[in-house]
Every structure is written in C-alpha cells, then in structure tokens.
Amino acid sequence: MSAPLTKTPAPLPEELAAPERTGRRGAALVQRLVVARELGILAALVLLVVVTVIANPRFLSGQNVRDLLLSAAILTVLAAGQTMVIITRNVDLSVGSVLGLSAYATGTLLVVAPDLPLVVAVLAGMAVGAACGLINGAIVATAGVPSLVVTLGTLYAFRGLDSLWASSADRLQINAADLPSGFKSLGTARLLGVPVLFLVAVVVVVVVGYYLRTFRSGRELYGIGSAPEAARLSGIPVGKRVLTAFVVNGALAGLAGVLYAARFQTLDTTAGTGQELFVVAACVVGGVAIFGGSGSVYGAALGALLLTTIGTALPQLGLDPFWRDAAVGALILAAIALDRALQLRLAARLRGRNARSDR
Amino acid sequence: MDHAPAPAAPPATGQVVLALEDVGKSFGAVAALRGAQLELRAGEAHALVGENGAGKSTLVKILAGVHGPDTGRVLLDGQPVTLADPAAARAAGIAVIYQEPTLFPDLSVAENIFMGRQPLLSGRRIDRRGLAERCRALFERLGVALDPDRPARGLSIADQQMVEIAKALSFDARVLVMDEPTAALSGVEVERLFAVARSLRASGAAVLFISHRFDEVFDLCDRITVMRDGQWVSTDLARDLTVDQVVRRMVGREVSSLFPKTDVEPGEVVLEVRGLTRRGVFSDVSFDVRAGEIVALAGLVGAGRSEIVRAVFGIDPYDAGSVRVSGKALRKGDPAAAMAAGIALVPEDRRQQGLVMELSVERNATLTRRWKLARGGLLSSRAERASAAEWSKRLQVKAGRLSDPVSTLSGGNQQKVVLAKWLSTEPTVLIVDEPTRGIDVGTKSEVHRLMSQLAAEGLAVVMVSSELPEVLGMADRVLVVSEGRLVDDIPRARADEDSVMLAATGQAAAGVSR
Numbered sequence: 001m002s003a004p005l006t007k008t009p010a011p012l013p014e015e016l017a018a019p020e021r022t023g024r025r026g027a028a029l030v031q032r033l034v035v036a037r038e039l040g041i042l043a044a045l046v047l048l049v050v051v052t053v054i055a056n057p058r059f060l061s062g063q064n065v066r067d068l069l070l071s072a073a074i075l076t077v078l079a080a081g082q083t084m085v086i087i088t089r090n091v092d093l094s095v096g097s098v099l100g101l102s103a104y105a106t107g108t109l110l111v112v113a114p115d116l117p118l119v120v121a122v123l124a125g126m127a128v129g130a131a132c133g134l135i136n137g138a139i140v141a142t143a144g145v146p147s148l149v150v151t152l153g154t155l156y157a158f159r160g161l162d163s164l165w166a167s168s169a170d171r172l173q174i175n176a177a178d179l180p181s182g183f184k185s186l187g188t189a190r191l192l193g194v195p196v197l198f199l200v201a202v203v204v205v206v207v208v209g210y211y212l213r214t215f216r217s218g219r220e221l222y223g224i225g226s227a228p229e230a231a232r233l234s235g236i237p238v239g240k241r242v243l244t245a246f247v248v249n250g251a252l253a254g255l256a257g258v259l260y261a262a263r264f265q266t267l268d269t270t271a272g273t274g275q276e277l278f279v280v281a282a283c284v285v286g287g288v289a290i291f292g293g294s295g296s297v298y299g300a301a302l303g304a305l306l307l308t309t310i311g312t313a314l315p316q317l318g319l320d321p322f323w324r325d326a327a328v329g330a331l332i333l334a335a336i337a338l339d340r341a342l343q344l345r346l347a348a349r350l351r352g353r354n355a356r357s358d359r
Numbered sequence: 360m361d362h363a364p365a366p367a368a369p370p371a372t373g374q375v376v377l378a379l380e381d382v383g384k385s386f387g388a389v390a391a392l393r394g395a396q397l398e399l400r401a402g403e404a405h406a407l408v409g410e411n412g413a414g415k416s417t418l419v420k421i422l423a424g425v426h427g428p429d430t431g432r433v434l435l436d437g438q439p440v441t442l443a444d445p446a447a448a449r450a451a452g453i454a455v456i457y458q459e460p461t462l463f464p465d466l467s468v469a470e471n472i473f474m475g476r477q478p479l480l481s482g483r484r485i486d487r488r489g490l491a492e493r494c495r496a497l498f499e500r501l502g503v504a505l506d507p508d509r510p511a512r513g514l515s516i517a518d519q520q521m522v523e524i525a526k527a528l529s530f531d532a533r534v535l536v537m538d539e540p541t542a543a544l545s546g547v548e549v550e551r552l553f554a555v556a557r558s559l560r561a562s563g564a565a566v567l568f569i570s571h572r573f574d575e576v577f578d579l580c581d582r583i584t585v586m587r588d589g590q591w592v593s594t595d596l597a598r599d600l601t602v603d604q605v606v607r608r609m610v611g612r613e614v615s616s617l618f619p620k621t622d623v624e625p626g627e628v629v630l631e632v633r634g635l636t637r638r639g640v641f642s643d644v645s646f647d648v649r650a651g652e653i654v655a656l657a658g659l660v661g662a663g664r665s666e667i668v669r670a671v672f673g674i675d676p677y678d679a680g681s682v683r684v685s686g687k688a689l690r691k692g693d694p695a696a697a698m699a700a701g702i703a704l705v706p707e708d709r710r711q712q713g714l715v716m717e718l719s720v721e722r723n724a725t726l727t728r729r730w731k732l733a734r735g736g737l738l739s740s741r742a743e744r745a746s747a748a749e750w751s752k753r754l755q756v757k758a759g760r761l762s763d764p765v766s767t768l769s770g771g772n773q774q775k776v777v778l779a780k781w782l783s784t785e786p787t788v789l790i791v792d793e794p795t796r797g798i799d800v801g802t803k804s805e806v807h808r809l810m811s812q813l814a815a816e817g818l819a820v821v822m823v824s825s826e827l828p829e830v831l832g833m834a835d836r837v838l839v840v841s842e843g844r845l846v847d848d849i850p851r852a853r854a855d856e857d858s859v860m861l862a863a864t865g866q867a868a869a870g871v872s873r
Contacts, residue, residue: 214484216477223463223474230461233425234474235446293465350513 034296037287040338041302044331045309052313059316062193069198070187070263072308074099074256076201078275079282079300080208081252084245086283087212089225089292090140090147092246095253095279097158098132099272102257104162107174107267114180121183125258126251132158133250137243147246155276163269176265187262197259201301204252209297221245225292281328282307285335306331373401375437376565377422377453377534382431384417391417392589395431399534399565404556406576406597407569409586410609410827410860415569416458418586419538422567423455424448446475454532458539458661460519462511469494469507472526497525502551517548524555535559536567539661541575553579571659571864573602585609603857606864610827610856620811620833626650627685629819630702630788632671635680640666641843644680648788653810653820655834657827658863663843664823665707668790671821672704673697684788698727703781707792707823709770713777716766720758721747723765724779750779754809771802778809789813792823807833827856841865 052059078095085092106125110116136154140147166172176184189196212218224231224238231238261267280290286303288295310327314320377399384392392414399405409415420426421433424442432439435451442448448455462471469490470477478489494507503521505514511522520540527535535556541549556566556579570576576583577597585592585608592608630648635641641663648654656664669675671682673694682689684700697704706712714723724747725732732742747761754775758768765776774794781789794810795803810833814820824830830837837854839847839862847862 216475216479216483216485219466219470219477219485220475222466223470226463226465227461230463233423233445233455233457233461235424235444235449236475237446289465293463346510347513350509 034287034294034299036342037339038296038299038302041286041299041306041335044334045302045306048306048309048313052316055318056316059313064312066190066193066195068309068312070195071312072305073195073197073201074259074263075275075279075282075304075308076301077204077252077256077259078279079286079304080201080204080297081249081256082279082283083286083288083295083297083300084208084212084221085147085249086280086288086290087221087225087292087295088242088245089228090242090245091151091280091290092133092136092147092249092253093151093276093280094132094136094154094158095249095256096272096275097155097162098129098250098253099257099260099275100269101132101158101162102126102128102254103261103267103271104166104174104257104269106258106261107179108165108169108171110180110183111171111174111178118182118186122255122258125261126254129254129257130247130251132253133247134243136250137246140246141239141243159269159273166269172268174267179261179265183262184265187265197263200255200259204255205297205301208248208252212297217241217244222293225289226294278307278328279304281332285331287335287339289339303335373403373563373565375399376401376435378434378437379418379421379428380432380434382418382421382428382433384421384426384429390589392421392428394590395586396591397567397584398594399567401533401563401565402560403582404560404566404568404580406580406583407567407586408571408573408576408583408605408609409592410825413586413609414589415586416538417589419455419457419536419567419569422448422453422534422536424453449530452531452533453536454527454530454534455536456520456523456527456538456540460516460523462514462519462522464512465510467508468505468511468514468522471511471522472497472529476530493529494525497529501525501528501555517544520544520552521548524552528555528559532559532564534565534567536569538569539571540568541570541572549575573605573864576605577602602861606857606860610860620653620807620835621815623651623815623835625652625835626817629685630671630821631681631683631686633681633683635667635670635677635682637666637670637675637677641670641840644840644845646838646845646848648819648821650787650817650819651814652835653814653822653833655830655837656821656823656840657825657830657834657837657859658840660825662840662863664840665792666843667840668704668792668821668823671697672702672790674704698784698786701785701787703727703784703786703789705774705777705781705789705791705794707796709773709777713780714765714773717764719762720751720756720765720768720776721761723776724750724761724783727780727784746783747779750783751776754779754782755805769802771806774802774806778806782813786818788819788821790821790823793825794822795824795826795829827859830859831855839863 058064078099082092082095102125105128106121109124110121132154136147136151139145139150186196191199212221220231220236220241223236224241228238257272260271282304283295283300284290284303285306286295286299286301288300307328310331311321311324314323314327375398379395379397382392382395383390395414395418397407397418407415407418417426421428422442424445424447427441427443433442434440440451442451463474472494473490478486478493480486491507498505498507501521501524503525505518505521511519514522537556540552544552556568560566568576568580580597582594583597583600583605584594585605587609627650628647629650633645635644644667646654656667658664666675670677673689673692673696676692682691684702687700689700690696710716715726721744725743728746729738732738732746744761751758751761756775756779757772765773768776791810795806810820810822822833831854834854835851837849837859838845839849839859841863842865846865849858849862
C-alpha cells in the first residue's frame, strides 16, 4: 500500500489544548487489579498452609511438599492452556479426554519402541493433543458453534477413541513394568530438590504468561474475548487466533498427558476423567473471567496450586477427603465474590476519576 | 454554534483518493444499496446525508471492509481494490469511527487505541512504555485528559468516542469515515472533534462525515452527497446548497396514498404523559393521546422515541414525570401494571422482543393471555387454539398450521402474530414501535388498514415510525422527537415531509414554543 499522506497533521488550536492532566496517579490500574486478584489467591493459599501446618507440622515435610507439587504440576499445565482458551470467550471441556488419549498414545509408543529418546515421546504426546485441539478449534472457528457444545461432544468422542484403540490393540492397561526406565525416572527426577515435572509446569506458565502479555497476538486474544464484534471490526483475525488458542491448549493437554504417564506409570483409558471441570475451576478461582477478556495465567496457576493443596490439606486437618469437593465449591463462590467486589471498587474509583477529568 | 473562523473551504480539486462506483448491496430480498456512488478527494471534508434507511451505514460498512459489495467497484487511487475484511481496509488507510464505539472494555485505553499496531521492541515484543507514551502524545494533541492505563470499561460515551478518534488518528488515516460521531458529544467535544477533522484535512486526508445535524454538516464540509433509498441523489459543493435543498433531496419522493387513515372524531384523553424524564435519554416529554387517535412519534434513529414508549409501558425506568391511563396513574417500571391498565406494546424488534421464535403460532399469539386461558393453573390447549384461531382469522395471518413454529412465517405474518398477541388483551392504548419494518408492501397496507380500523373502533394508538410516508399517511398528529425532547406537535393538516424533517434535525426547533 502507498505511504500515508498525513505524516504530520497540523497542531490543534491553542484553546483546545489539553486541560490539566490527571497525572500518573492511577498508572497501570488494570495491571494493579490483576495483581490484587493474584495476591488474594496467594493469601488464601498461605492461610491454608499455615492453618494446616499448625494442625499438623509434618505437612511441610519435604516429601509431602514434593507430592503436592507433583500433583499440582499436571493441573497447572492444563490450567495454563485453558486460560488461553477462556480468555477468548471460549472453553475447552475435552482436555481430560485429550490428556487420557495423549497419555495412552505416549505409553503405547514407549511400549512399542522403548529406546525412543525422551524428547520424541514428549513431542509425540503433545502432537496428539495438538491434533485434538485442531479439531476443536477448527469446528469452533469455522462452524460458529459454541465451544461449550463442540468440546462437550469431543470430550466423549476423544474418550471413545481412546477406549476403542485400547480394546482393539488388546492393551487395556499399560503398567509400570511395560515402560522404559528412562521415562519412569522423569516422574521422580528432581532438580535442586524440586520435582522436574513441577519445573516443566513452571516453565509452561512463564512462557504462556510472557506470551499473553508481551506479544500482539497474545493481546489480541484478550481483545477477542473482551468484545468479539469490536475485534472483528478492528481487523483482528478472530478465527485464526481462536484456532491457535485451541491448538496450543490441546498441545498443553497432550503435554499434561505425558506428565501423567510419567507420574502414575499405570495407564488405562480412564486417565484424566473429570479433570476438565477441575481445570475450569482452577482458572475461575485464579481470576480468569469465564466470559473472556481478563485474567492471567499466573492467577490460574495459583488457582491450580490452591485447589491441589486443599485436596491434600483436608486429611491433614483431620477432615474427610470427601469435604474436598465442598471446599472447592466454596472457593469458586468466594472467588466470584472477590471478583465482583474488586470490579465494584474499580468502577467506583474510575467514576471518581471521570468526575475529576470532566471540566 | 460559535466557531473560530474556519479556513475558507478549498474547492474540491484534490486528487480522488477513494471512490465507489455503481455499488449495490442486498441483504436477502432487501436492497440496501443500488447504484450508490461516492468520490472522496484528498484534503476535503465530505458529508453524506440521507434519511434513516437511505443506505449510509451500509456504505460505511463497505468502506470499512465489513461487507463486500454485490456489484460495482471500490477504487483506491484510481485502482480497483477489494476490501476483503476490516484489516484490508485499515491497511488501505481507511479509518472508521462508528456510531456505536467498538472498544474492548477489559483492555487499557492505550491498548484499545493501538491494538494490533503496538510499538515493538526487538523480537516483536510490545514496547509498553512506548505504547503509553504514544498514547499520551495522541491525547495531548486531541486535548483529552484520559489516563492511557485505565480500562476502557466505564468510560463515558463521549470519552469512548475520543478513544475511537485517537485510534483513527494513530494510524495516519488517508480516509477518515465518521458515522454520526457527534450524536453523544457535547458542544466542546464536537469542537475538539472538528478541530481534529480540520487538521487531518489540512494535511491532505479525506474526511467522510455522516450526520443529521445540518449546522455541523455545513460548518465542516466542503461537499455534500445526498442519498435516498439506497441510491445516489446528488453531490454538490456545500456553499452552493441550502438546508432546504438538502432536505428536499433527502426526502424527495411522493407521499403515496398507500396509507388510508380514516378520519375519526377523537374521544376522551386515554393516555396522558407528563414531564417524563430519563436522565441522559429523554427529558420533559409530555403528550396526550385520545381514543380513536393515531399519534406518531417521528424523529431520527437514536432520538429517543423507542426509549420514551418503553418507559411509558414500564420496561425502562424513568426519573421524573407521570403516566396516566384513563385518568389513573400508572406505577412506573411495571409492565404488568401497564398491561392491566390496558396498554399494549408491540416492540421494535419482533424477532428478539416480540416473539418466541421456536414456539408455535398459537402459543405466541396467546402468550399475553396465558393466565386468562388457564383453568386451575393449567393451560387448556383447546382454549389456546380457539383464541389463536379467532385472532389469526381476524388479522388474516397466513400460516400453514397454527401449530407451526412462528419462525416459519414471513416477516409480515410474524408481525400480525405479535399484533394478535397484544390485541387479544383488549387494550385501550396500543403502542406500536416500527409496525411495518422489514415487511412487504402488501402486508404493510394490511397492517395499516388494521391500525386505522382499530382507531375507528376507539383505540388510542401511539406509533413510532422512521418511515415518513407511513407517519404522514397514518398519523392524526405527529410528535417530533429530537435528541430526547419533544420539539414539535404537528397536526395532520400541517404535517409534510419538510416540516417533519426540519423539526427532526433540529432546524425548526427555534420556531416552536416548548
């Protein structure tokens, strides 16, 4: 396209120049709100840990913490991917089935070819997940069907595929004995005392978080979720971005499947069943708005950590683990209440500012 | 308005930047544009005027790359181009400010302005500091005191419009299209906007300005293109035109005798509205409607007509004023009370507000009477069917079976079902909002005949309509609404296209005592 003609528009007349600026008092208000939200979850997490430690000092023992981090790792990876999808005002309910399919695929691959390099196995699991995500995303982006319905369908479809494969291959379960030891050690390996699986999750969260905040296409995901019609009008390739979000989420669910295989080492076709809603819960608790447009992957990761911690802390507090679901439910409601309160506060502050900047 | 002396409008001799040639666009059976043309020159401000439904917004959407034309060509610098999507239009240097701001409420103001065009550091990373700085610089140029870091949520409409303007300004647009940008702005803000438009024009951009406010059109623009019914009417230098000439060209057609309102001796006052005010939407609206009378609320889209009738019926709240039906005060914000008092409202959007599209014709037609038709809390399908059958016969609804979903009916027949639904409540006041929008001519005159007949039977009818011929043909009195105020009350004898349009665009307001 030819160069614009309007390089330096004439300055505006003097009398129309800016009235007194409101200054930087509210700099990065949006950002501060996100941080406030994340601090809220962090506070809840700390409170939970402190209470549990008081009740049972061994809660913070090395092995206990490592187990906790291992359990949280898988949920965190899923939550990171899900965040990208939810931000675009979509949801992916098929991630539990994708995890199962990818775990089974990776396990089968390693049983058939035990000498395969670890990296190849991981990439294969992620590729299976990405393919599933491509199917989800392509249907959502092209057919204009709500993602809730599409991924509800693929939740069953992918699980069915998994079962079909397992029964036709006559390998309904893959046991630890069938898996190469190199792969199994991934599940227990530590780096400076920290489980490697957890470090993988941390890397995923940081990379996704950095991407969402720092790249144009990442910001466009927020735009799409915040106002889909406005996104279209401002030239954002909505279909392409949504498709990408689903593919990345699928790949991360695939990675979660590999992590699952490495951690549990016993794989059947029920792996990951029911995880999808737990993942969405982690995101919501972490401040990712279910209608898109706001929230961060760090919050979602904290949400995943908090939900996992509740699961392990309740028995330590002498409570029946059956209380976990009730606690998770209460937490979701509390998170929604917190979101609402923060929103009202923000609205009130912005109103005050409007009043100042109006003549 | 009092303006700083504007630089003498240069004659439109600049190079043609963007042109539309013989553009046609249809949506289904409705032709929104037929043989439309437009020519924008560098360094000119060009006005596009026309009545509601003249095709202006469709034309804007073609320029913005939202719709592709069915026929005709878009020329950029004399070369045919395809504006396949909004991104292509942007790449071509066309910035569009829509009537309704299109912002991302969750993102910061700065991000809203630079979405997709954020300044980058190495590795394609967004330069956040640069982003805020460029945003501040833009605001300084615009004279706006907005914090670039605040979210767009909660901005006033005027501030949102300013963000849109900053957005357009930020990508050095060669063509700036403004679709009624001033509707929500105050005087100072309009001035600021015009200063921006003038400075863009001075630096060689083409500005397309769409507005119903003639003072602004003549104040800002060098040339004026008039459209009517999706067609190009004329393009002239503004200084060669008068407001009267423009209005006549906008209206231009014969008032057809399609709409036969029989004369009725009006009876008692049935509906009494006094000082109705909803802050920021309409203010101090007072009128009476008598039995047997059809009163039209005319005015431009967005003038507040639908909002007034919605408040009267109780769907929307109001801050001050009163509504009385047959002498009895009506509780505000209570549609059920309004129905009980004998008001019926046929809403503007029949698909969204008037009907439950998936339900059958008979279910829809009896929705308002489901309690009366019920026995012991249970709806009797026989009573439902009988009632629906009676009304669809009276209104000549053409439906295969009454048990068919209402979505299978044509637009005109759907409208009849909505009418049946409300007429079966035996109202004393019937409010109809755009009664014939999007329905074919034949059904249209049936609806009109029906309304006339109902008025003759003693019903008080309030009609909101954007179609002037319909207003002039049907109404005993025309109440003209402009920017949330009743500006004129024109009796049938005096009502013609010029008088209504002039009042609606605020031209005649000075001559009317309020």
